[in-house]
Amino acid sequence: MKVVIDIEKTEPLFAQLISQIKQAVMDEAIIAGDALPSIRQLANDLDVNNKTVAKAYKLLERDNVIVTKGYRGTFVHPDAKANSSADLSPWANHVLEEAVKTLRSAGVTDSEIRIAFKASMDNQNNTTKRNGD
Template sequence: MKIPIHISEESREPIYHQVETQIKTLIVGGQLPPGTSLPSIRALASDLGCSVITTRRAYQNLEASGFIKTAQGKGTFVNETKNMNIEEAKDKIAYDALEKAIEQGIQVGCTEEEIRTIFREIMKNNFSQ
């Protein structure tokens, strides 16, 4: 199974964290339901063009936080999410993404009001559909 993950070499965020965050987002958003088989560490590394160490670290972090589970000899699967607070996970993912976007806006010289205007425009465009 190929999962829709896109890594950015230009991002200051480490690649393992980009992979981890995108898989969490797919799980929390329901695109990867519990029991879904995930690609092996090697297969994912090959698909993404990154190192096995990078994908291993992402999988280890996801397993430690309860999002995935590995069954020796069977593979890696999306874990049941009954025991985790999905709303808390959604909030954290959205918070982190917005924080990064604001940091980038500040880096390119946007004022607080410009960032607020951009945010309102994006909200309007995404919620008025």
């Protein structure tokens, strides 16, 4: 699997990494059980910050595309192929666009929308943490 990060793209680096790993799974360039490089190794190879790779790995693990087995390493999840094909981004974008359209038609400013969005995300994150999810 070859990963190429383009710092000129508007897409965040961690998102580029996620999409390339998912695409490698879909193309069967990597398969269930294959080992992935450590966070440190991949960050060095790509010349990016360790936190960038850690964020990508965390999100891939959340989506059951990869699995971390403690000190043994990170591996492709057994259900990675099925979990790599799901992309909710278009749906999420549509829902948010409709919400923004509704708010703007009610006279809410872009600044107020951004503040409300951040507050909603913060509230949701706090609720999730309290519930132990």
